[in-house]
Amino acid sequence: MTSPAPAPPTVTTLPYDALVVGGGVAGLSAALVLGSARRRVLVADGGAPRNAPAAHSHGFLTRDGVEPGELVRLAREEVEGYGVEVVPLAVEDLDRWGEGFRATLGDGSSVTARTVLLATGLVDELPDVPGVRERWGRDVPHCPFCHGHDVEGTPIATLASTEASFHQALLLRQWSDDVVLFTHTAPSPPPDVARQLAARDVRVVEGPVECLVVEDDRLVGVLMSDGRTVPRSAVFVTPTFRARDGLVTPLGARTTHDECARWVEVDDHQRTSVPGLWAAGNVTDPGAQAITAAAEGSRAGVSMNVFLVDDDVERAVQRRVHTSGG
DSSP states (O other): OOOOOOOOOOGGGOSEEEEEEOOSHHHHHHHHHHHHTTOOEEEEOOSOOTTTTOSOOOSOTTOTTOOHHHHHHHHHHHHHTTTOEEESOOEEEEEEETTEEEEEETTSOEEEEEEEEEOOOEEEEOOOOTTHHHHBTTTBOSOHHHHTGGGTTSOEEEEOSSTHHHHHHHHHTTTOSOEEEEOTTSOOOOHHHHHHHHHTTEEEEOSOEEEEEESSSSEEEEEETTSOEEEOSEEEEOOEEEEOOTTTGGGTOOEEEOSSEEEEOOOTTSBOSSTTEEEOGGGTOTTOOHHHHHHHHHHHHHHHHHHHHHHHHHHHHHHHHHHHTO
C-alpha cells in the first residue's frame, strides 16, 4: 500500500514572513516597511526591469534624474540594512503550501513564506514598426510626464495605436510647438478631436508608417509608406500594457482589462482576491510612475505586516489555550 503523502508544514515552519516577487521600487518599498518591522523577508528579482533602457528616472522626489539602476542599488542597500535578503533569481512558480505559499526560484530551489507580494510589473506591447523596439526607452518613450522635459522644444511626434494616442499628442504640446500625430493604422481622429488638435497646432499625418529613420545612433525622422520622411527627434508611443501576472492567475487572482491594458485587481490596501497575496506597482496600475509604485509598495508592506500581526496574535492565543487547558 502506498503511504499517504506527508502533510505540508504549518505556517509556524515557514522560513519567511514575506516573499517579495520583484525588486523594483514597489517591491523594495514593501520590503523596507516589512524589514523595519523585524519581519523575515526575501526579495527575489530576476533582473529584467521594465525601465532598463531608460537613462534617467523622473518625478521621484530627491531622486529626479537618477539612473534607474542606481535608484534600485540605493534602495537595496537600505532594505538590506534591515536584514532583508535580496537574491538575483526570478520566481518560476508559485503555489499554496499549507497556510502560506511555496515559490520555485530560477536556480531550482524553493522557499516558503506566510505572505507574498507580487511586484513583477508589466510588459509593453509596442507598435510593430521597424525601429520602435530598438529605440524604446531612449528617443521612443511612452510617458510625456517622464520624458517630455527631455525633448522640450524639439520636433516630436505621437505614433498612434489607439484613441489614447490622440490625448497623448495634446499632452505633448506642452513641451513643444512642433508636434505631429501619425495616425499609422489607427482610425482618423473623430471631428471633435480633430478640432482640438487643430486648435493646438498639432499636425496630423495620415497613412501607415514604414519605419523610423536613425542616423549615428540618433532618431532623425519617420519614413512613411509613400516615401515621405518627416523629420522628428522623438516619437512617443502608446503601448498595450500587459501585467506580468502568470504566477498568480493560476491561484485565482482576479484580473481586469480594457483596450489598452490588463492588470491585477487589488483593494485599497493592495490585497488581491487571494488571501495572503498582495500586489503593487505596474502589475496593478499600468500608469504608475516610480514614485507611485513606491507608495503602493509601502502601503502593501503596512497591510502585510498588519495581517502578520493578526496571525501572530491568533496563534499566541491558541498556544495559551493549549498550554493552560482552556
